[in-house]
Amino acid sequence: xxxxxxxxxxxxxxxxxxxxxxxxxxxxxxxxxxxxxxxxxxxxxxxxxxxxxxxxxxxxxxxxxxxxxxxxxxxxxxxxxxxxxxxxxxxxxxxxxxxxxxxxxxxxxxxxxxxxxxxxxxxxxxxxxxxxxxxxxxxxxxxxxxxxxxxxxxxxxxxxxxxxxxxxxxxxxxxxxxxxxxxxxxxxxxxxxxxxxxxxxxxxxxxxxxxxxxxxxxxxxxxxxxxxxxxxxxxxxxxxxxxxxxxxxxxxxxxxxxxxxxxxxxxxxxxxxxxxxxxxxxxxxxxxxxxxxxxxxxxxxxxxxxxxxxxxxxxxxxxxxxxxxxxxxxxxxxxxxxxxxxxxxxxxxxxxxxxxxxxxxxxxxxxxxxxxxxxxxxxxxxxxxxxxxxxxxxxxxxxxxxxxxxxxxxxxxxxxxxxxxxxxxxxxxxxxxxxxxxxxxxxxxxxxxxxxxxxxxxxxxxxxxxxxxxxxxxxxxxxxxxxxxxxxxxxxxxxxxxxxx
Amino acid sequence: xxxxxxxxxxxxxxxxxxxxxxxxxxxxxxxxxxxxxxxxxxxxxxxxxxxxxxxxxxxxxxxxxxxxxxxxxxxxxxxxxxxxxxxxxxxxxxxxxxxxxxxxxxxxxxxxxxxxxxxxxxxxxxxxxxxxxxxxxxxxxxxxxxxxxxxxxxxxxxxxxxxxxxxxxxxxxxxxxxxxxxxxxxxxxxxxxxxxxxxxxxxxxxxxxxxxxxxxxxxxxxxxxxxxxxxxxxxxxxxxxxxxxxxxxxxxxxxxxxxxxxxxxxxxxxxxxxxxxxxxxxxxxxxxxxxxxxxxxxxxxxxxxxxxxxxxxxxxxxxxxxxxxxxxxxxxxxxxxxxxxxxxxxxxxxxxxxxxxxxxxxxxxxxxxxxxxxxxxxxxxxxxxxxxxxxxxxxxxxxxxxxxxxxxxxxxxxxxxxxxxxxxxxxxxxxxxxxxxxxxxxxxxxxxxxxxxxxxxxxxxxxxxxxxxxxx
Numbered sequence: 001x002x003x004x005x006x007x008x009x010x011x012x013x014x015x016x017x018x019x020x021x022x023x024x025x026x027x028x029x030x031x032x033x034x035x036x037x038x039x040x041x042x043x044x045x046x047x048x049x050x051x052x053x054x055x056x057x058x059x060x061x062x063x064x065x066x067x068x069x070x071x072x073x074x075x076x077x078x079x080x081x082x083x084x085x086x087x088x089x090x091x092x093x094x095x096x097x098x099x100x101x102x103x104x105x106x107x108x109x110x111x112x113x114x115x116x117x118x119x120x121x122x123x124x125x126x127x128x129x130x131x132x133x134x135x136x137x138x139x140x141x142x143x144x145x146x147x148x149x150x151x152x153x154x155x156x157x158x159x160x161x162x163x164x165x166x167x168x169x170x171x172x173x174x175x176x177x178x179x180x181x182x183x184x185x186x187x188x189x190x191x192x193x194x195x196x197x198x199x200x201x202x203x204x205x206x207x208x209x210x211x212x213x214x215x216x217x218x219x220x221x222x223x224x225x226x227x228x229x230x231x232x233x234x235x236x237x238x239x240x241x242x243x244x245x246x247x248x249x250x251x252x253x254x255x256x257x258x259x260x261x262x263x264x265x266x267x268x269x270x271x272x273x274x275x276x277x278x279x280x281x282x283x284x285x286x287x288x289x290x291x292x293x294x295x296x297x298x299x300x301x302x303x304x305x306x307x308x309x310x311x312x313x314x315x316x317x318x319x320x321x322x323x324x325x326x327x328x329x330x331x332x333x334x335x336x337x338x339x340x341x342x343x344x345x346x347x348x349x350x351x352x353x354x355x356x357x358x359x360x361x362x363x364x365x366x367x368x369x370x371x372x373x374x375x376x377x378x379x380x381x382x383x384x385x386x387x388x389x390x391x392x393x394x395x396x397x398x399x400x401x402x403x404x405x406x407x408x409x410x411x412x413x414x415x416x417x418x419x420x421x422x423x424x425x426x427x428x429x430x431x432x433x434x435x436x437x438x439x440x441x442x443x444x445x446x447x448x449x450x451x452x453x454x455x456x457x458x459x460x461x462x463x464x465x466x467x468x469x470x471x472x473x474x475x476x477x478x479x480x481x482x483x484x485x486x487x488x489x490x491x492x493x494x495x496x497x498x499x500x501x
Numbered sequence: 502x503x504x505x506x507x508x509x510x511x512x513x514x515x516x517x518x519x520x521x522x523x524x525x526x527x528x529x530x531x532x533x534x535x536x537x538x539x540x541x542x543x544x545x546x547x548x549x550x551x552x553x554x555x556x557x558x559x560x561x562x563x564x565x566x567x568x569x570x571x572x573x574x575x576x577x578x579x580x581x582x583x584x585x586x587x588x589x590x591x592x593x594x595x596x597x598x599x600x601x602x603x604x605x606x607x608x609x610x611x612x613x614x615x616x617x618x619x620x621x622x623x624x625x626x627x628x629x630x631x632x633x634x635x636x637x638x639x640x641x642x643x644x645x646x647x648x649x650x651x652x653x654x655x656x657x658x659x660x661x662x663x664x665x666x667x668x669x670x671x672x673x674x675x676x677x678x679x680x681x682x683x684x685x686x687x688x689x690x691x692x693x694x695x696x697x698x699x700x701x702x703x704x705x706x707x708x709x710x711x712x713x714x715x716x717x718x719x720x721x722x723x724x725x726x727x728x729x730x731x732x733x734x735x736x737x738x739x740x741x742x743x744x745x746x747x748x749x750x751x752x753x754x755x756x757x758x759x760x761x762x763x764x765x766x767x768x769x770x771x772x773x774x775x776x777x778x779x780x781x782x783x784x785x786x787x788x789x790x791x792x793x794x795x796x797x798x799x800x801x802x803x804x805x806x807x808x809x810x811x812x813x814x815x816x817x818x819x820x821x822x823x824x825x826x827x828x829x830x831x832x833x834x835x836x837x838x839x840x841x842x843x844x845x846x847x848x849x850x851x852x853x854x855x856x857x858x859x860x861x862x863x864x865x866x867x868x869x870x871x872x873x874x875x876x877x878x879x880x881x882x883x884x885x886x887x888x889x890x891x892x893x894x895x896x897x898x899x900x901x902x903x904x905x906x907x908x909x910x911x912x913x914x915x916x917x918x919x920x921x922x923x924x925x926x927x928x929x930x931x932x933x934x935x936x937x938x939x940x941x942x943x944x945x946x947x948x949x950x951x952x953x954x955x956x957x958x959x960x961x962x963x964x965x966x967x968x969x970x971x972x973x
Contacts, residue, residue: 017864063961064960064961065887065960065961065964066961066965067824067961067964067965068887068890068891068894068960068964070960070961129881129890132881133881133882133886136880136881136886137880137881137882140875140880143920144927147924147927147928148927148928155924155928159917159920159924162916162920163913163916163917166912166913166916167910167913170909170910170912170913171909173890173893173909174893174897174905174906174909177890177893177894177897177905178897180894181894181897181898208902
């Protein structure tokens with residue numbers, strides 16, 4: 001079932017490429033949207049069949065390269081299931097949003113479908129090499145999306161993105177090899193490694209492996225100081241690419257912390273948790289402050305991603321503090337971090353798609369070029385407002401639930417760090433309100449670039465179809481998060497147990 | 502020592518190749534020019550039969566031939582299959598370009614003889630036979646490099662020849678010194694005696710020996726011929742020169758490390774590690790701003806040899822070394838040939854910028870190029886990824902973590918120049934240099950790409966077959 005879920009998009013992508021070139025583009029669109037819908041349906045079916053008691057389900061284990069300790073091992077649990085669902089939702093939203101994409105549509109759709117395979121594959125992988133394969137292929141696919149469909153400076157941004165994240169992935173690979181060699185018998189299997197805990201009692205070795213793994217994941221997440229690839233990649237990528245990049249690809253890093261770093265290196269993680277916490281706080285504050293200084297709307301959203309990812313890093317670091325804090329609080333922090341991944345994916349996805357709407361009309365992201373859009377494009381204004389408020393963590397939206405859990409869970413173990421991080425909320429509130437006032441309020445002002453019509457039509461049907469469901473889901477999660485938390489909570493307790501060994 | 506074993510069936514692949522080369526030469530004297538491709542067909546048949554014979558031999562227990570000078574063990578068997586498989590691909594690359602060429606049959610004969618030399622180098626465990634293999638690989642290759650008889654071709658051949666002759670003499674000198682130090686040339690008797698021999702003597706001999714083998718492998722510091730020779734010779738010849746001799750040389754290095762020099766006074770792992778580090782780093786740095794595709798690939802092969810030397814450095818220290826090297830060699834050979842096949846398929850596109858618009862005009866060929874180049878980087882799931890994974894694991898296991906980190910950093914750096922080639926290929930453009938293309942070379946590119954990905958996915962059954970012990 002998982003295998004079908006993972007590889008079906010690539011199969012469809014190959015089919016798309018193999019179709020004769022006379023095929024009307026309408027048919028290609030139908031194929032893409034149908035596939036994305038079917039994938040979402042499949043995830044819903046998986047969710048429906050998932051027992052909330054926890055543990056890995058839908059597990060499949062097959063031999064792949066046994067002599068190298070590599071196996072095809074997939075499965076879902078409470079950490080990965082929400083991210084699988086998020087992936088399918090976002091890819092469907094991007095498929096709908098991109099219905100009017102007219103530059104080389106066939107290749108565009110095929111790349112997105114392939115990218116969907118890599119994202120889903122990563123979240124179901126229970127083998128380090130399988131994880132790495134999907135991790136790397138996602139970089140390749142995203143490179144081509146940015147380079148092929150990005151804005152004018154896309155080549156440089158794509159190259160920077162590729163080089164940075166590839167360095168990260170190789171650091172990750174070295175860490176994985178370290179884990180592999182430490183285990184007896186040598187294996188890359190995450191479940192076996194978790195059970196074995198091969199680096200227990202070998203502190204220097206474990207510290208090196210942890211360093212490699214953390215660098216790899218931190219680049220992908222991205223956290224300060226490895227975040228510099230993110231703003232150009234986001235600014236130059238096409239809207240749907242940015243949405244996937246921020247919504248799904250960044251989660252690969254944070255998910256890796258929960259799936260690999262914490263369970264496989266519990267001793268080292270506990271020892272160096274304070275470093276993680278500091279990185280988290282710095283990311284929160286630095287991301288928010290730099291976002292505050294941006295004049296480019298998309299760059300600003302990109303930097304708020306650094307900020308939001310920082311909360312997750314804070315939570316996973318704080319959860320490791322063993323000193324006299326209740327397990328319940330720490331479990332809350334981990335649950336919050338998973339919720340934040342889902343919530344950030346939805347909200348930032350929506351924000352980037354809205355930025356795409358803006359660019360499509362005005363050919364620039366510069367906020368000072370716009371003004372008073374609320375008058376001509378009320379729906380756009382309303383949705384942007386909603387997304388911005390969701391992003392700054394207003395109650396009623398999913399971001400509030402996630403951040404509330406993170407702060408409540410982290411306050412006990414790390415009071416100072418948490419107090420500092422709360423300032424991040426204040427800063428993001430300020431910057432979003434400022435941006436909203438600039439773009440939406442006041443007298444009407446539109447960019448006057450040559451070739452742009454001086455009108456700002458309101459959202460079109462395909463843009464509605466892409467953006468509205470994301471915001472509806474954030475509200476649903478904000479009002480009734482129980483169905484999500486029920487899935488996550490057993491898994492986060494399990495992570496804590498593994499960490500406490 | 503067992504009794505002399507001279508059963509020619511044990512070396513059937515080599516015999517087939519030699520027979521086909523000699524017979525091809527005779528045949529060529531009788532064939533009209535339009536029919537000379539039959540010689541190529543004969544060569545392909547010999548290579549195909551050789552692969553079958555090698556596979557059959559691989560299933561049997563290890564044997565030695567010619568006393569103990571030549572051994573048939575997993576290293577030999579794998580090298581045979583890889584060399585002959587690569588030879589098949591190279592022959593296909595030659596087919597179109599040399600069709601009805603005045604010296605068509607001579608090309609096929611020379612390629613076969615050179616490949617035979619690589620096979621001898623891979624299987625030998627005697628220094629004298631190693632020298633013979635070296636000369637047999639080199640001399641036909643010198644001729645091939647200058648086959649175009651134009652300025653760059655002559656320069657290519659001359660550079661190749663002068664450096665090869667010099668290092669070959671050094672190698673013979675080294676062998677002499679080692680013979681003096683160990684009083685034997687066969688590895689099984691030489692290895693134990695060298696540990697008692699004077700260290701200086703062994704070191705001097707080993708350095709001379711290494712000079713020759715590293716020349717064949719194209720590793721720093723014996724790499725100076727690579728860029729000029731690759732750029733100056735025709736593309737199929739360049740594909741051949743950067744692939745097949747290397748396979749023999751690396752197998753020979755593995756054997757030397759394992760059986761002869763690992764326990765001697767010479768600091769084998771350190772020396773190889775330094776050479777590996779220098780090869781990958783210098784190769785990469787030099788490749789950065791190359792504009793000529795063949796030159797870029799030439800420097801890329803220098804850096805690849807650096808990664809290939811990782812397992813050689815830890816031979817004897819890690820059980821993973823031998824399968825890692827053998828697998829990586831196969832992966833490298835097929836991926837490198839794939840990239841060269843794309844170059845052969847587009848004879849008029851010589852600079853990176855000429856590839857602009859390839860994705861539009863020839864989507865499949867551009868997909869092959871992208872997959873092969875990313876494969877050379879080591880992107881999963883291509884074969885080089887598994888090769889690198891194994892090589893890195895072996896090196897860390899053998900205590901060379903710093904070298905592995907350097908290799909990882911180099912891998913990232915190498916991305917830069919491969920992407921410099923991929924970027925124009927996938928961006929829009931008119932692609933005037935891409936108009937005529939060679940169909941058989943395209944076929945080779947697709948085949949090599951498929952094998953490269955297939956080998957990566959099917960590493961499961963392949964890897965265990967490479968792990969058997971050396972027959973020493």
